[in-house]
Amino acid sequence: MNSLLCMHNEKRLPCPSRGRQPEETDPMRKAGRHFLQIPGPSAVPDRILRAISMQTIDHRGPDFADVGQKALKGMKTIFRTDQNVFIFPSSGTGAWEAALVNTMSPGDTVLMYETGHFATLWQKMAKKIGLNPVFIEGDWRGGADPQAIEDALRKDTDHEIKAVCVVHNETSTGSVSPIAEVRAAMDATGHPALLMVDSISGLASVPFEFDAWGVDVCVSGSQKGLMLPPGLSFNAVSDKALEVAKSAKMQRSYWDWLDMVGPNATGYFPYTPGTNLLYGLNEAVDMLHEEGLENVFERHRRHGAATRAAVRAWGLEVLCARQGQESGVLTAVMMPEGHSADAFRATTLAHYDISLGNGLSKVADKVFRIGHLGDFNDLMLMATLSGVEMGLAKAGVPHESGGVQAAMDHLKTHEAVKVAAE
Numbered sequence: 179m180n181s182l183l184c185m186h187n188e189k190r191l192p193c194p195s196r197g198r199q200p201e202e203t204d205p206m207r208k209a210g211r212h213f214l215q216i217p218g219p220s221a222v223p224d225r226i227l228r229a230i231s232m233q234t235i236d237h238r239g240p241d242f243a244d245v246g247q248k249a250l251k252g253m254k255t256i257f258r259t260d261q262n263v264f265i266f267p268s269s270g271t272g273a274w275e276a277a278l279v280n281t282m283s284p285g286d287t288v289l290m291y292e293t294g295h296f297a298t299l300w301q302k303m304a305k306k307i308g309l310n311p312v313f314i315e316g317d318w319r320g321g322a323d324p325q326a327i328e329d330a331l332r333k334d335t336d337h338e339i340k341a342v343c344v345v346h347n348e349t350s351t352g353s354v355s356p357i358a359e360v361r362a363a364m365d366a367t368g369h370p371a372l373l374m375v376d377s378i379s380g381l382a383s384v385p386f387e388f389d390a391w392g393v394d395v396c397v398s399g400s401q402k403g404l405m406l407p408p409g410l411s412f413n414a415v416s417d418k419a420l421e422v423a424k425s426a427k428m429q430r431s432y433w434d435w436l437d438m439v440g441p442n443a444t445g446y447f448p449y450t451p452g453t454n455l456l457y458g459l460n461e462a463v464d465m466l467h468e469e470g471l472e473n474v475f476e477r478h479r480r481h482g483a484a485t486r487a488a489v490r491a492w493g494l495e496v497l498c499a500r501q502g503q504e505s506g507v508l509t510a511v512m513m514p515e516g517h518s519a520d521a522f523r524a525t526t527l528a529h530y531d532i533s534l535g536n537g538l539s540k541v542a543d544k545v546f547r548i549g550h551l552g553d554f555n556d557l558m559l560m561a562t563l564s565g566v567e568m569g570l571a572k573a574g575v576p577h578e579s580g581g582v583q584a585a586m587d588h589l590k591t592h593e594a595v596k597v598a599a600e
């Protein structure tokens with residue numbers, strides 16, 4: 179009973195009250211829902227939780243083909259591609275590795291752009307597995323600069339660079355890179371490098387067009403815009419990149435796309451897939467299309483704008499400083515000088531049961547991140563921003579009041595305009 183209460187309450191820790199007498203109060207008990215407002219994992223909607231709770235079936239039996247085929251086809255509609263999609267039972271980091279080991283040979287040069295913490299981690303991985311990453315430095319306050327990428331490619335007259343790797347939605351900073359413009363910059367040089375994009379936190383929240391933008395590999399994961407628990411990752415792969423994989427010499431086994439192609443054609447996988455997460459994925463894809471992807475993107479964009487209105491009213495600064503590149507997935511907020519973002523986050527968690535995202539590496543303790551992604555609506559945003567505003571006061575962070583009011587005014591004057599579902 180106690181552990182059930184804890185689950186209902188979405189506690190992250192085992193219930194500490196075992197052995198307690200029934201009439202004793204439990205100081206750990208918190209009424210109502212926990213607000214998980216980190217930029218992934220996002221809160222999992224009940225519909226998806228129910229889908230995941232179905233019995234695990236034989237992944238080589240006749241009933242599985244429909245599940246597998248629906249998932250593979252469904253993800254093509256989310257990536258917006260008629261080309262190839264592969265699904266791994268792993269976190270997003272695994273799909274980063276899959277993208278690199280399937281297309282590269284030992285020692286190959288890859289051009290990467292420092293949008294923030296996640297771009298830096300991908301670059302470290304490239305180094306670790308024996309590639310030669312060239313890292314264009316960035317200031318963590320905006321997306322990748324297409325001009326800098328174009329300049330680097332023009333200098334590479336011997337075509338040493340085999341891939342350009344860009345993070346679409348940089349989750350550590352709340353900035354979006356202009357992927358179509360990066361492609362245009364690459365095309366302008368006539369350079370043959372592949373374009374690889376990390377859209378782990380962008381997919382299904384921020385507009386993304388795999389085919390129309392000429393992306394060669396897109397990496398994604400289940401626990402952000404797709405509203406699932408962590409545990410599934412994805413590679414969307416162009417026909418060109420799949421052809422490159424046939425002669426790429428990095429060692430690989432678990433991640434090998436070419437082992438997936440055969441079984442995937444009939445809805446199966448070369449090893450045990452994340453069966454229950456695939457049930458959840460199929461539900462998530464249905465939900466996204468019921469709402470309409472364009473409406474999903476617009477909802478995120480609008481919530482991002484309302485959040486920034488709140489931040490401005492508080493007299494605080496948004497980390498993303500490039501207008502038009504602010505993310506609809508999350509907003510990273512800079513703390514006033516001399517105040518700890520982590521102490522503030524601990525206060526809001528203790529008093530208002532809301533988890534906000536921490537600052538990562540270079541901006542550790544200097545920013546906090548408000549996640550406004552996934553299955554999320556106006557009132558959930560208002561509650562989230564109320565938690566932040568009350569937390570700022572409780573933690574003694576200098577700010578103006580009125581952020582919640584500013585966000586509410588924004589939402590009232592910018593009604594969501596829905597387009598007809600696809």
Ligand SMILES: *Cc1c(COP(=O)(O)O)cnc(C)c1O
Nearest residue numbers: 269270271296347349378379399
């Ligand atoms: C979450 C995230 C990752 C890491 O994914 P894991 O599932 O934690 O391995 C990588 N890149 C971006 C942009 C992310 O948001």
